[in-house]
Structures are given as structure tokens and as C-alpha cells.
Amino acid sequence: MSTFSLAVRDSSTMLRRNLLHARRYPSLTLNLLLTPIMLLLLFVYVFGDTMSAGIGGGAPDRSAYIAYVVPGLLLMTIGSTTIGTAVSVCNDMTEGIIARFRTMAIHRPSVLIGHVVGSVLQCVVSVVLVGAVAVAIGFRSHGAGPLEWLAAFGLLVLFATALTWIAVGMGLISPNAEAASNNAVPLILLPLLSSAFVPLDAMPGWFRPVAEYQPFTPAIETLRGLLLGTEIGHDGWLALAWCLGLTVLGYFWATSKFDADPK
């Protein structure tokens, strides 16, 4: 069997294992969904009027704020889901079965690839669920055709892949589940420091570059552009660069950690 087909076959076996886990024990995934949904309802119904008045400079308009906040929350959903990935990778590494995998003639990274693909699928499902809640409370896209929707989907998948590889690395360096979930906190903190809830111009000048160039803001602005027809500009390329960069970095980081002697 060629290396590639071995990789595909073993990775899909590992994916089946992870999906079986997720299907049988869905509580972790569902818990992680609560954060973005709560934030969505909180920002729309509690802060919505104030935020829209502050941003628009005019009368409170909650429906305008729904449109503004949803793209950011969809990406935040991905960040939140990947915390679960860090925890489950960390838990998995303490299981004896991983030691067994290491002593078998299988494609070695397949253990991690199974986690990554499983986690990306979970991200997609989570994003769809949060998106459904958003639509239910009044979110509508503006001028998004099939191409824009496809591009939006592609962006979400790429972004999920990038964050997942980073989360897998975080899971691998964490000694236990608590540490894994602490180490992964930036994945849910970063969107709070992005243009998810307020536009960059509303931030203090010294902070603006930080918010502007971190991975979430370009992705959020791109998604906004695709779904709402706002200006994307250089954010599209920035988002793509972040996704690819983090994926490559995360892949090499995680696989080198996995290849190192276990403790």
C-alpha cells in the first residue's frame, strides 16, 4: 500500500473512532455550543440597542446589530468548539490505546488527523446550529449568492482546520484536561478582542492594530463581506494567510510533539 493510501485509510479509521466517541458522548460538544449561543442572545437582546446606537450613531436598531454580530459569533463558535478538541486530544493521550497505536505499523499522524477531521466536522455542525439560532432570531444575509455562500463555507472550514491543528498541539502539551482547557483559552478570548462585537474604529487607537491583525478580525471581516456585502479589501488575503499559516504551524508543532517519546 502506498504511503498516501495508507494515510487515508488509517486516518479514516481514526476519524470513525472519534466520531463514535462524539456521537456516544455528545455532552462536551453541546456544552461548548452554549457559550456562543448565550453570547449571541446576550449581545442581541441585552446589549443590542445600546451597541447599535453606539455603532450607528443614531437610533437603536437591534436588527442591524444582529447582522453585525453574527459573523463574529460564527467564528467564535469555531474557537469554542476547538477548546473541546484540545481537551479530548489531551484526554486521549492519557489513554493506553494511544500507546498501542504508537507500537503499530500505521500511518503515525493518522491519530491526529482523525482528531482534526472529526473536530472540523464538529465545527461545521456547531456553526450550522448557531447559524440556525441566528436566523431564528432574525439574521438575514444581503446579496449573498451561491458563490458567496460557498466561499463562506470554505472560509469556515479553513479557519476551523487552522484552529483545530493549534488546539491539537495545545492538547498534546497539556498534562491534563484542566490544563488543556486553560491553554486553549486564547481561542475563545481572541474573538472578544476582535471586530466581532464592535468595529475597529470604536477601539482605542493603540489597541486597533492588535485587533486588526490578529487571526479573527480578517476572518470576521471576510465573512461579513461575503454574507452582508460589505467591503472585504485586503482582509480576504489576510484571512487566507492566517488560515494556511496556522494550519502549517499547527501541523508541524502537533506532529513533532506526537513523535516525541511519551512520558
Place this chain on the structure above:
Amino acid sequence: MPRPAISVHGLRKSYGDRTVLDGVDLTVPEGTVFSLLGPNGAGKTTVVKILSTLISADPDSGPVHIGGHDLGTEAQAIRGAIGVTGQFSAVDGLITGTENMLLMADLHHLGKREGRAVAAELLERFDLADVADKPAATYSGGMKRRLDIAMTLVGSPRIIFLDEPTTGLDPRSRHTMWQIIRELVTGGVTVFLTTQYLEEADELADRIAVLHHGTIAAEGTAEELKRLVPGGHVRLRFTDPAAYRAAVTALGEGTRDDESLSLRLPSDGSQRELRSLLDWLDSAGVEADELTVHTPDLDDVFLALTDGTRVPHQSKETAR
């Protein structure tokens, strides 16, 4: 001479300043059971972890070959030849016994039909068919161990590493495990076994090595090892202190134990020697309340090799 299944020369491993293995040499012929004995912390598990490609040896280690493959350069080929059951359960607790078995079948690239057949057959053989559809986390220790070994056997490995396979098992499960190991060896499989139970090594192993302070303190068959230590003796026990004192005076030799009122006389346990001993006791007018014959066992060997002070052993007594 057939190619050895496992050959190890000058195996070294240290963690910082702490040397765990300080030049271990081993040779295991194909189709035999080799048992590595040693006290807790002697490095038995480290040896298994290195030989099963889980962790790497130190760079200044000598050559290691498993199934003819070099450990340093052909780890993946070694992985294709071996099966490992570590000290800690290597089953996926979240999924069922059958799912664990099918996972192994998939990873060994068996066809769907073949995988199902192998899984079902092994679950049956290891007496797990009844619980095959329950999550492995709900299994008892013995069941997990059996599932663990069953998973190891899915790929029909030619060399199997078992790290303390019976630790924590009840006597019945232990005997089942021994039976399984014997069957494997009958089928030509090489078994590398670590254990703390000397009885287990005595029962199963063709050759035994005692690991102590990171090196092999002794190696040979159980019989060869037992010959290394003088341990055979006859013990005379008295209930009456006066009779005990009289016997001590009359015999004038042997090791006294005033507390338990017993005397130990060296003996190889042969019929001839016992008869002359009994004649001598009769002529000296010694009437012991209990006479027991002790032959040296692996406990004696183990204690002699791993500890300076000899402790009188308790097992393998034959009360007369």
C-alpha cells in the same frame, strides 16, 4: 542456529542523571518464552517500551534487532512484526469490545468480512462474547486484560511483548492467561514477558533473566537459576522448648531459630539424604513435632540476586 527473535546488546536508557538501563544484553530465540524478572522500578517496563518502539534508547546504546529488523532504522518494520500489551490497559474504554476489535482489524487493513470474523473468533476465544457489545470501560480488570490481549492478537504478531500481563488478576484469570500464552507459543509465537511473580516465570518461561540496577544480574533456565543459590534445607520444628534445647545440643549444627523453636539443617532434599538424616535424628533421640523439606525456588534466587540479605522463604513447603 535459528535467527533470534530479539537480540539486544548494551541497551542503555537514562533520564537526566538517573540511569535506568545500564547496558542490558538479551537474546530470545524464536518460538520461546523469555521472562524478565525484577523488583519494582528495576526498569522492566522501560525495556519493553524501548523494544516495542514506544520510546527511544539512549544514543550510546548498542544494536537492537527485533524480528531481524534494526530498532534504530526500521522501527516501522518492527511494528509490523510485534504485538504489545502494556502494563496499563490499552483498550478504548468509550467504545465496545467489538468496536475495539474492529478498530484493530481496520488498522491491520483486514477486509471487512475477515475483520468481523477475526474479531468474533477472538472475542469468543477470550470468553468476551457475552459482553462484546458493552463499553470496555464497564469491564472488570480481568476482562479488560483479556480484551487487551485479544486486540494484540488481531494482526497475528510473531513476537509479543507482555508487560506484567497478570498483575491484578485473580487466580482463575491468571491461569487462563497462562493457558493463552502457552497456546501462542505452541503456534510458534515468541513471547517476551515481564513479571513480578516468580511462579509465573517458573511456569511459563524457557529462559529467565533477572534485571537489577539496570543490568542483567543472572540469566538462564529456571533450573539453572535455582542452582545458583544454596537454599535446600530441612526444617525441624518443636512445640516443647525442652525438646528443642535437647535437639540443639544433640545435633550441634544447623541454623537455630529460638523464637519459633525450629532448626534448619542443610539438605538437597534427595531420598538418600533424607533417610540418613532421619536415621541420625533417631540415633540422637530427637523427636521433632514437624519436619518440612525446602527446595530452593525462584524466590530464593530473586532475593539472593536483588538483595544482599537472604530472607527465609515460605512457599513450596512439603509438610510431612
